[in-house]
Amino acid sequence: MRREIRYAVGSLRRGPVVRLVGWSVPEALPAAASGLVVARAVDDGFLAGRPLVGVGWLVGLVVMSAVGAVGTRMVFRRLGDLAEPFRDDLVRRVVGGALRHAVDGRGDDGAVARLTRQVEIVRDTYAGLLMAVRGFVVTVVGVVVGLLSVAPVVAALIVPPFLLGLVAFVGMLGLAARRQREAVLADERLAAAAGSVLAGARDITAAGTEEHAAAMVAGPVREQALAERRLAGVAALRTLCFAVGGWLPLLVVLFAGGWLVDRGLTAGTIMGGLTYVLFGLQPALQNLVSGVGGSGLRFVVTLGRILDATTVPPDPAPDRRPTDGHDLVLRGVTFAYGPHAEPVLRDLDLTVPAGAHLAVVGPSGIGKSTLASLLCGLLRPDAGTVTVGGVPTAELPPDRLAALRVLIPQEAYVFAGTVRENLTYLCQDDPADLDQAVAAVGAEDLVARLGGYAGEVRPAELSAGERQLLALVRAYLSPAPVAVLDEATCHLDPVAERRAEEAFAARGGTLVVIAHRTSSALRADRVLVLDGAGARYGDHETLAATSPLYRELVAAGRPAVRL
Missing domain, CATH: 3.40.50.300 (P-loop containing nucleotide triphosphate hydrolases)
Structure with missing residues (x-):
């Protein structure tokens, strides 16, 4: 997985990345300001008996959401500046590998599949990963800044369990990639075994060797079922990581509500912290877990297969003997x-x-x-x-x-x-x-x-x-x-x-x-x-x-x- 991540990161171009991050700032504005706006609307508006002030704060949030929508639109427009060159690099790599095989006198039956299917899978998942990771980073930075501006003590309660869930998720990515790769390979072995048996179905029936044919497929079936169960276990772990990082902060704030009030925090401040969890950190972590845990694994596995098939092995030491003329x-x-x-x-x-x-x-x-x-x-x-x-x-x-x-x-x-x-x-x-x-x-x-x-x-x-x-x-x-x-x-x-x-x-x-x-x-x-x-x-x-x-x-x- 490290090789694939290094390849993907190394393909990023500085100019498009800077522009993408620049447009991400207005997109993150609503998430960064939501808790602060709710706190002010509650404390300075509705609880203070000034509903128009509260409404005014909420209208301001709507305006910021409109600004964020413009940022989102420009982010998607700039996404192609990174995804399309990445796809072009892969196409050149696949075509170059096929040409090298041809020059060496070796066929490459998988080159067409890599070019027409696998490259497109990698391009699409690459774009999805960029959006998920970028959105997560920008949103979390905005939420942390907003929490610190509302009440640092609330940030101290929310951030540690959130980071715990995030670190647990990142730590299980290697296991998830291995399980995904095992499932893909088991599926390929099952398809190969089943294909060979089905191709000889008439001969199997004529010779009465059904039990032997079933035994040929039974092993790959068991392997594929085991791989799928292990993959399902990884999905359960992802859900657990999200529960720790997304819901535990909310529970911590709720349980600490009385303590926070005793320390002089207002109801609006506590609601602002909860808003940051519900409408900032939770969606960001959910998008990261589903994006990286789902399409990210397909990206790593598929890109790995492309790199395996197109990596040029180190050439043996070239023959530097001087040619004697040119007979x-x-x-x-x-x-x-x-x-x-x-x-x-x-x-x-x-x-x-x-x-x-x-x-x-x-x-x-x-x-x-x-x-x-x-x-x-x-x-x-x-x-x-x-x-x-x-x-x-x-x-x-x-x-x-x-x-x-x-x-x-x-x-x-x-x-x-x-x-x-x-x-x-x-x-x-x-x-x-x-x-x-x-x-x-x-x-x-x-x-x-x-x-x-x-x-x-x-x-x-x-x-x-x-x-x-x-x-x-x-x-x-x-x-x-x-x-x-x-x-x-x-x-x-x-x-x-x-x-x-x-x-x-x-x-x-x-x-x-x-x-x-x-x-x-x-x-x-x-x-x-x-x-x-x-x-x-x-x-x-x-x-x-x-x-x-x-x-x-x-x-x-x-x-x-x-x-």
């Missing part, structure tokens, strides 16, 4: 999308020397884009190794991988911003050869049409080919020595495609082209042909003599379409 080497690589799926790649061996120009061709769905992702470290092989410069990509931290390779997929990404920002964000400094890069790739006309480097890019207004041109210039300017173009020119015409690929080949470094047209293979030094049964690797002449599939692709002149 790409695959040894015995096998990869399948799922434990029961047919492998897309099986026992693949491949070496791409530094500075080589490789084209990858093959029919649709054969594994070309999968290979690109494996080369770039976006996927991890089920078996075998992928190394760059002699270091496995799975052991390289993201910053080192990003420094070694750049990948441009078929659906090129551009963002709203200037042309310069889109072209240069993979570079640490504004490159001096920006004009040369734009000219080499063939994007001069596009840059001019967009208004030069200061022109604004509106992604929705660009064609797929225009987006690819911008992404190609961006990759060309990247300092990474390995460039992987995964059908990154498929929306360009053959002339533009040739110009872009020749620019990358002349750029230096290693170039891997997932070919959209077989003409890309004719421009490459080496070609890898994937045919589903295996792979063939060699230059154009060798493959034309040994690979029927490669001859067919070249003869047909048709594209080796995307994965």
